[in-house]
Amino acid sequence: MKKIALALTALAMSLCAFAQDYKVPVTNINQNGYPRILEDNRVEFRLRAGQASSVQVDLGGRRYDMERTQDGMWTVTTAPQVPGYHYYSLIINGASVADPASRSFYGTSRWASAIEIPEEGWDVFEIQDVPHGQVRELNYYSNYTKSWRPVRVYTPASYEKGKKKYPVVYIHHGGGEDYRGWIEQGRTNIILDNLIAAGKAVEMIVVSVDSNVPSGGGGGYSPGGMTGYREELLNNIIPFIEKNFRVKKGPENRAMCGLSMGGGQSFQIGLNEPGVFANVASFSSGMFGGINGAADVDLEAYVPGILSNPAKFNQEHKVFYLSCGEQDPRINYTRATAAKLQEAGVNVRFNSFPGDHEWQVWRKSFHEFSQMLFK
Amino acid sequence: MKKIALALTALAMSLCAFAQDYKVPVTNINQNGYPRILEDNRVEFRLRAGQASSVQVDLGGRRYDMERTQDGMWTVTTAPQVPGYHYYSLIINGASVADPASRSFYGTSRWASAIEIPEEGWDVFEIQDVPHGQVRELNYYSNYTKSWRPVRVYTPASYEKGKKKYPVVYIHHGGGEDYRGWIEQGRTNIILDNLIAAGKAVEMIVVSVDSNVPSGGGGGYSPGGMTGYREELLNNIIPFIEKNFRVKKGPENRAMCGLSMGGGQSFQIGLNEPGVFANVASFSSGMFGGINGAADVDLEAYVPGILSNPAKFNQEHKVFYLSCGEQDPRINYTRATAAKLQEAGVNVRFNSFPGDHEWQVWRKSFHEFSQMLFK
Numbered sequence: 001m002k003k004i005a006l007a008l009t010a011l012a013m014s015l016c017a018f019a020q021d022y023k024v025p026v027t028n029i030n031q032n033g034y035p036r037i038l039e040d041n042r043v044e045f046r047l048r049a050g051q052a053s054s055v056q057v058d059l060g061g062r063r064y065d066m067e068r069t070q071d072g073m074w075t076v077t078t079a080p081q082v083p084g085y086h087y088y089s090l091i092i093n094g095a096s097v098a099d100p101a102s103r104s105f106y107g108t109s110r111w112a113s114a115i116e117i118p119e120e121g122w123d124v125f126e127i128q129d130v131p132h133g134q135v136r137e138l139n140y141y142s143n144y145t146k147s148w149r150p151v152r153v154y155t156p157a158s159y160e161k162g163k164k165k166y167p168v169v170y171i172h173h174g175g176g177e178d179y180r181g182w183i184e185q186g187r188t189n190i191i192l193d194n195l196i197a198a199g200k201a202v203e204m205i206v207v208s209v210d211s212n213v214p215s216g217g218g219g220g221y222s223p224g225g226m227t228g229y230r231e232e233l234l235n236n237i238i239p240f241i242e243k244n245f246r247v248k249k250g251p252e253n254r255a256m257c258g259l260s261m262g263g264g265q266s267f268q269i270g271l272n273e274p275g276v277f278a279n280v281a282s283f284s285s286g287m288f289g290g291i292n293g294a295a296d297v298d299l300e301a302y303v304p305g306i307l308s309n310p311a312k313f314n315q316e317h318k319v320f321y322l323s324c325g326e327q328d329p330r331i332n333y334t335r336a337t338a339a340k341l342q343e344a345g346v347n348v349r350f351n352s353f354p355g356d357h358e359w360q361v362w363r364k365s366f367h368e369f370s371q372m373l374f375k
Numbered sequence: 376m377k378k379i380a381l382a383l384t385a386l387a388m389s390l391c392a393f394a395q396d397y398k399v400p401v402t403n404i405n406q407n408g409y410p411r412i413l414e415d416n417r418v419e420f421r422l423r424a425g426q427a428s429s430v431q432v433d434l435g436g437r438r439y440d441m442e443r444t445q446d447g448m449w450t451v452t453t454a455p456q457v458p459g460y461h462y463y464s465l466i467i468n469g470a471s472v473a474d475p476a477s478r479s480f481y482g483t484s485r486w487a488s489a490i491e492i493p494e495e496g497w498d499v500f501e502i503q504d505v506p507h508g509q510v511r512e513l514n515y516y517s518n519y520t521k522s523w524r525p526v527r528v529y530t531p532a533s534y535e536k537g538k539k540k541y542p543v544v545y546i547h548h549g550g551g552e553d554y555r556g557w558i559e560q561g562r563t564n565i566i567l568d569n570l571i572a573a574g575k576a577v578e579m580i581v582v583s584v585d586s587n588v589p590s591g592g593g594g595g596y597s598p599g600g601m602t603g604y605r606e607e608l609l610n611n612i613i614p615f616i617e618k619n620f621r622v623k624k625g626p627e628n629r630a631m632c633g634l635s636m637g638g639g640q641s642f643q644i645g646l647n648e649p650g651v652f653a654n655v656a657s658f659s660s661g662m663f664g665g666i667n668g669a670a671d672v673d674l675e676a677y678v679p680g681i682l683s684n685p686a687k688f689n690q691e692h693k694v695f696y697l698s699c700g701e702q703d704p705r706i707n708y709t710r711a712t713a714a715k716l717q718e719a720g721v722n723v724r725f726n727s728f729p730g731d732h733e734w735q736v737w738r739k740s741f742h743e744f745s746q747m748l749f750k
Contacts (some may be wrong), residue, residue: 095425
């Protein structure tokens with residue numbers, strides 16, 4: 001009887017969804033079905049803010065004015081959205097805040113709302129009935145920051161059984177995000193569970209770090225700005241991981257990658273430490289231009305030898321990967337950088353994905369990069 | 376040189392903090408030091424909401440009107456707060472939202488702001504330099520809800536080494552919270568790391584579940600309302616844990632506990648399954664009255680035999696524990712229930728802690744209960 005009741009409920013719900021012609025995003029936490037995704041990926045938002053005189057939704061770089069309805073609610077329907085995960089804010093009489101109707105994630109330097117718009121053909125981003133790894137949260141003591149700092153570690157399904165050792169990816173969030181990003185927003189664990197089960201990626205550990213440490217002198221993307229986090233990664237994070245997990249050592253068994261700020265860190269720290277990392281990827285970094293205007297980046301100054309001695313560089317690096325979203329202002333500069341490297345004889349793979357400076361691009365980037373690793 | 380520079384920075388910061396006479400709570404995420412804790416635990420809040428006409432802070436059951444200052448910011452200083460972890464909201468022209476200046480937690484049925492006011496003498500709630508366990512997040516498939524559901528599992532520091540088996544606590548959040556609550560808000564992992572290192576608690580695994588499932592018929596606290604979650608716990612969660620972790624079996628090696636809604640679940644499901652759990656605790660449950668008005672709870676109807684055959688009950692239960700906050704409206708009913716049970720000859724330990732229906736009470740409750748377990 002229970003099975004019949006459940007089946008009837010499921011049927012009623014699917015009929016209901018069909019009749020209503022909208023999808024409720026997985027990022028919703030309330031029960032009333034708002035925000036909701038309409039047929040062509042327009043999004044309808046609702047908020048109770050009866051006494052406000054101005055309410056807006058800030059989504060995808062555009063502000064939409066919400067309209068007050070008779071029942072004291074505010075509502076708006078946006079333009080069609082590209083599939084993927086989008087941060088958004090409500091702006092209530094000038095105060096920019098999170099939407100109580102959606103799940104919050106640490107991003108944009110605060111606990112921000114986000115909406116997930118599913119993309120057909122990418123169920124590799126969804127939990128499947130395959131062997132699942134674990135995501136572990138631990139704290140290590142940093143001698144650099146003199147504080148306890150959190151890290152999340154993905155271990156593949158087989159880790160619990162047996163005594164095998166695994167290669168390790170050190171993966172880096174963007175500015176205004178932290179060690180949670182690649183798990184909560186990026187779904188790294190789900191992607192790898194699915195790729196490993198399909199035989200498309202080798203079993204690996206992924207360490208999702210917090211790279212928000214004092215720069216150590218110099219601005220964000222300058223070589224001097226990297227010395228602080230370099231110290232944190234090489235002398236604090238890696239030794240902690242290698243002491244506490246069954247990992248393979250040597251540069252061929254380590255990868256460093258990241259998005260945006262983390263992509264710049266990976267390029268500058270990762271590529272300059274071939275004795276530590278033989279595998280490096282930079283997703284949607286602004287260091288090549290488009291955001292900071294650095295159209296003529298002196299790559300040789302950032303990574304001595306990269307243009308002047310590509311043979312040595314290629315020998316030292318097994319996988320070197322660059323990517324960017326096709327609607328990201330950074331795309332042309334990243335593409336040009338990849339072309340310049342390839343012309344100089346550097347083995348670099350470049351790919352682009354539909355989308356702006358957003359997580360769907362980074363999920364797809366890691367999805368591709370992870371399949372190239374440790375083979 | 377670096378050490379000297381760091382020492383000077385630390386000195387400057389401590390002088391600065393002394394001069395300013397306030398503490399920045401660990402729950403802050405912004406850099407400007409608001410909200411801040413003043414000398415007698417009053418809290419000063421600030422928000423940029425220039426065009427609003429009304430902004431309030433809702434903290435500790437009281438609403439404080441914020442005042443607009445000349446620079447377009449809004450500010451208020453509250454009455455003195457009791458130490459501990461307090462959820463709070465901002466109300467901007469009628470819209471109740473989270474404060475972008477503080478960390479958000481899943482609680483009060485949404486991603487809610489919270490402020491942590493440290494309590495002297497309770498550094499057992501802070502990360503110490505002792506061996507640390509891990510908190511693991513996993514998904515299991517529920518045959519009851521027909522969906523993948525998350526769970527967090529604390530494993531003690533020694534779990535990684537060797538082949539030892541451990542007893543298990545199944546710990547339950549309150550209404551409007553989820554499986555994250557006992558880790559993020561409750562600090563269960565930190566408390567146990569410290570108690571185990573001090574030799575005050577035995578090594579144990581803690582499973583922080585999500586008990587938000589359809590009730591299975593009947594309202595929240597009614598016996599019928601428990602059948603859904605009973606099914607989820609006994610036939611889905613426990614088998615998953617016992618298959619995937621090295622656990623000791625048998626009722627003497629299992630505990631069920633929880634706060635508020637989870638305390639009601641623990642009382643009703645846990646005490647009625649002596650073949651599964653020999654250790655049960657209920658923190659701040661409303662089922663005894665004070666909230667739902669159930670002053671004359673028929674305990675025998677909830678747990679047949681508890682009053683009529685206390686000898687059998689005592690034989691079947693190693694630890695039975697009740698607690699409540701001293702400023703919680705549930706306190707008198709919980710105290711009276713404990714007295715009624717003790718008069719009937721039931722071995723129950725009751726304790727109360729300063730505070731309302733809040734996490735500091737629940738941290739202290741688990742801190743005490745965990746030290747009684749599996750000995």
